[in-house]
Amino acid sequence: MGARSTVPFIAILLLGAALWVAETTLNAFYLQVLGLLGINIILTVSLNLAAGYGGMFSLGHPAFAAIGGYTAAILAYPVTLKASRIPGYPEWLLQMEVPFLPALLLGGLTASVVAVLVGWPVLRLRGHYLAVATLGLTVIVQVGIVNLVDYTRGALGLSGIPKHTNLWWIFGFALATIYVVYRLVHSRFGRALRAVRDDYIAAQMSGVNVARTRLIAFTVSAFFAGAAGGLLGHLLRILTPGQFSFNAVFIGVAMMILGGMGSITGSVVGAVIMTILPQFIIPFERGGTIFGAEFPALNGLTQIVIALILILVMLVRPEGLAGSREFSIRETAARFRGRRKEHGVDIVAVKGK
Amino acid sequence: MPNLCGRIALASALGLAVLTGPVGAADPIKLGAIYSVTGGYAVIEDPALKAAKLAVKEINAAGGIKGRPIEMIHYDGKSTLADIANAAQRLVHEDKVIAIIGVADSGFYLASAPIAQDAGIPYLDTGGTVPNLPEQVGEFGHMMPFGDDYQAFVAADYALNDLGAKTAFLLRDADSDYTRAIAAFFKERFTEKGGKLLDESSSHLGDTDYSAHITRIRSLNPQPDVIYAALNPGDDATFVRQAREGGITLPIIGGDAFDNPDLVKNAGAANTENVYFTTHMALTPDGGIVQKFIDAYKAEYGIPPENAFAGLGYDSVLLMAEAMNKASELSSKAINDAIFTITDFNGVTGKASFADPKRAPDKEVTLIAVRNGKFELIGNRKP
Numbered sequence: 001m002g003a004r005s006t007v008p009f010i011a012i013l014l015l016g017a018a019l020w021v022a023e024t025t026l027n028a029f030y031l032q033v034l035g036l037l038g039i040n041i042i043l044t045v046s047l048n049l050a051a052g053y054g055g056m057f058s059l060g061h062p063a064f065a066a067i068g069g070y071t072a073a074i075l076a077y078p079v080t081l082k083a084s085r086i087p088g089y090p091e092w093l094l095q096m097e098v099p100f101l102p103a104l105l106l107g108g109l110t111a112s113v114v115a116v117l118v119g120w121p122v123l124r125l126r127g128h129y130l131a132v133a134t135l136g137l138t139v140i141v142q143v144g145i146v147n148l149v150d151y152t153r154g155a156l157g158l159s160g161i162p163k164h165t166n167l168w169w170i171f172g173f174a175l176a177t178i179y180v181v182y183r184l185v186h187s188r189f190g191r192a193l194r195a196v197r198d199d200y201i202a203a204q205m206s207g208v209n210v211a212r213t214r215l216i217a218f219t220v221s222a223f224f225a226g227a228a229g230g231l232l233g234h235l236l237r238i239l240t241p242g243q244f245s246f247n248a249v250f251i252g253v254a255m256m257i258l259g260g261m262g263s264i265t266g267s268v269v270g271a272v273i274m275t276i277l278p279q280f281i282i283p284f285e286r287g288g289t290i291f292g293a294e295f296p297a298l299n300g301l302t303q304i305v306i307a308l309i310l311i312l313v314m315l316v317r318p319e320g321l322a323g324s325r326e327f328s329i330r331e332t333a334a335r336f337r338g339r340r341k342e343h344g345v346d347i348v349a350v351k352g353k
Numbered sequence: 354m355p356n357l358c359g360r361i362a363l364a365s366a367l368g369l370a371v372l373t374g375p376v377g378a379a380d381p382i383k384l385g386a387i388y389s390v391t392g393g394y395a396v397i398e399d400p401a402l403k404a405a406k407l408a409v410k411e412i413n414a415a416g417g418i419k420g421r422p423i424e425m426i427h428y429d430g431k432s433t434l435a436d437i438a439n440a441a442q443r444l445v446h447e448d449k450v451i452a453i454i455g456v457a458d459s460g461f462y463l464a465s466a467p468i469a470q471d472a473g474i475p476y477l478d479t480g481g482t483v484p485n486l487p488e489q490v491g492e493f494g495h496m497m498p499f500g501d502d503y504q505a506f507v508a509a510d511y512a513l514n515d516l517g518a519k520t521a522f523l524l525r526d527a528d529s530d531y532t533r534a535i536a537a538f539f540k541e542r543f544t545e546k547g548g549k550l551l552d553e554s555s556s557h558l559g560d561t562d563y564s565a566h567i568t569r570i571r572s573l574n575p576q577p578d579v580i581y582a583a584l585n586p587g588d589d590a591t592f593v594r595q596a597r598e599g600g601i602t603l604p605i606i607g608g609d610a611f612d613n614p615d616l617v618k619n620a621g622a623a624n625t626e627n628v629y630f631t632t633h634m635a636l637t638p639d640g641g642i643v644q645k646f647i648d649a650y651k652a653e654y655g656i657p658p659e660n661a662f663a664g665l666g667y668d669s670v671l672l673m674a675e676a677m678n679k680a681s682e683l684s685s686k687a688i689n690d691a692i693f694t695i696t697d698f699n700g701v702t703g704k705a706s707f708a709d710p711k712r713a714p715d716k717e718v719t720l721i722a723v724r725n726g727k728f729e730l731i732g733n734r735k736p
Contacts, residue, residue, distance in 0.1 A: 029442035159463035299390040
């Protein structure tokens with residue numbers, strides 16, 4: 001106990017106050033963008049657990065988000081619409097309208113189950129091979145959703161999902177994701193996981209159960225990706241297979257790499273840049289008049305700026321903005337006082353004990 | 354004084370802003386627009402946006418609406434659901450537009466329309482063709498194009514009545530909602546009106562080999578009178594070419610996906626004889642408003658309209674303008690109510706009535722025959 005445990009407490013209080021102010025004062029546009037930010041944070045942190053800390057460069061996380069999203073949405077879908085829109089399910093499921101929280105958790109769990117089934121054979125692969133195999137999962141899930149029309153409404157998308165979520169749900173889950181991933185990677189398990197990432201054979205020689213360690217990290221990671229999918233569906237009120245396509249794969253990886261692989265702080269930074277920055281560029285895209293001066297529409301400006309930022313970061317800081325370090329109040333304060341200490345991966349203020 | 358230049362620039366800019374700002378006659382009417390000009394849907398939504406801009410320009414040049422000009426505020430949907438939903442939120446809550454037009458995909462529409470519905474702002478779908486989109490959204494949801502049922506019904510009627518067909522073969526792309534929908538509606542109408550479906554088969558998006566389907570058609574005895582091909586753009590040309598090369602000379606009827614220049618380019622003019630399709634408008638000059646639209650589009654952009662979605666974008670603005678003119682006041686609610694009173698709309702994509710609040714407009718479908726590699730208008734019809 002002491003000063004170190006009060007810091008996270010204060011941080012949570014501040015976040016709560018900020019959320020309260022946001023929910024009461026901001027209009028629906030800002031709330032939606034902030035909601036997407038929270039969901040992207042969950043997605044990036046969960047991807048980072050698998051790819052950054054575990055060395056499993058998964059391109060299948062959009063598939064987990066899709067599975068979790070569709071599961072949660074189907075469970076929580078209004079009974080009045082179920083029979084006409086998704087008639088493929090058995091009667092008992094059509095008559096059931098699950099509350100939001102269990103639906104969300106079941107969505108995450110379903111994604112986890114798929115992660116175990118897929119991970120068992122696929123996690124034997126490493127590097128590029130694993131990336132390609134998991135990319136296959138993304139393709140399979142997408143094609144599955146398109147063709148299972150009676151269960152998912154196909155390419156048209158499952159619309160009419162109730163808007164159950166708000167910033168409290170989303171950032172509550174984001175906080176839970178960060179907490180769980182942080183505790184996990186800074187435990188005995190996490191050290192084993194990083195050992196496997198850094199040197200497969202050495203880890204095995206030290207008695208680490210390589211297959212089990214990787215599978216657990218992959219499964220936990222899939223759970224949070226699935227929950228993020230559920231939050232996304234209940235924020236936008238629609239899920240379509242197009243949301244979980246190659247584009248989603250690219251955006252997810254870009255957010256992680258931009259922030260830094262193997263850093264939770266980096267994941268948050270990456271998500272903030274990729275979600276919030278475009279919102280400031282978009283007004284310039286449509287052209288118009290500013291101070292009487294006409295300027296033309298600059299379509300695609302957002303994508304170009306994001307791409308330039310990615311290139312720049314990769315040139316200047318190939319390890320990502322945060323590298324593999326974490327934000328630490330103690331360290332920042334120490335640096336501020338000019339007594340910069342040597343820092344290791346494990347020095348972080350948000351520590352429980 | 355190093356900053357002098359900057360200050361002069363700023364001062365003159367501010368002065369200009371004051372001069373051009375509130376002085377310019379009446380406040381503009383803010384019309385929101387969501388079209389993807391980047392990503393996969395740019396091919397169809399960019400022409401729609403260009404034509405919509407053209408319509409706004411023409412209306413403003415003619416004096417605007419009730420003495421006020423239209424200001425179209427457009428955001429790029431980026432062919433991405435979240436960006437389209439964000440654009441809708443921005444238009445409704447930041448720009449506070451009075452009405453919205455946009456998107457050429459039913460999924461995109463359903464992702465953004467509930468936002469307008471909740472805020473009580475009319476939102477007109479430009480190109481998504483699921484027949485009951487307005488019903489799924491609520492009273493503020495409207496559609497510009499006909500529903501998929503209309504074009505498939507018109508195709509079935511044409512096969513039965515004009516081509517004298519009694520039997521048909523149905524080929525459908527099983528991977529997209531659009532092709533599945535028109536195939537189902539064609540089957541429904543054709544069999545209901547006494548036709549007989551001899552056989553059907555499913556293909557997949559991007560297939561390059563249709564020999565299995567062609568063998569299946571050729572093995573039918575007796576041969577069907579007509580083939581209905583519910584395929585996507587690109588695949589249509591591949592199938593038509595391979596069918597003709599495989600010795601099938603039967604009439605082939607398709608949906609509005611056939612309405613693209615690549616059909617003749619990739620299948621060859623000789624192979625596209627006896628090919629018919631239903632679409633939103635004939636981009637062949639008819640001397641009337643369509644001709645005027647094509648000429649204006651050419652004058653503005655240097656090229657003729659790329660496809661029928663340009664016509665739908667143009668008509669989207671015309672319909673909103675007509676509703677604004679008819680509305681008792683320039684409020685979202687009054688404009689929304691006025692849309693339902695428009696029963697004799699006459700746009701470049703045909704005559705239409707918007708009286709039914711739950712379904713796609715009661716609208717003419719354009720029938721096209723391909724002759725000598727050219728799209729020839731058969732006529733505009735209703736089922």
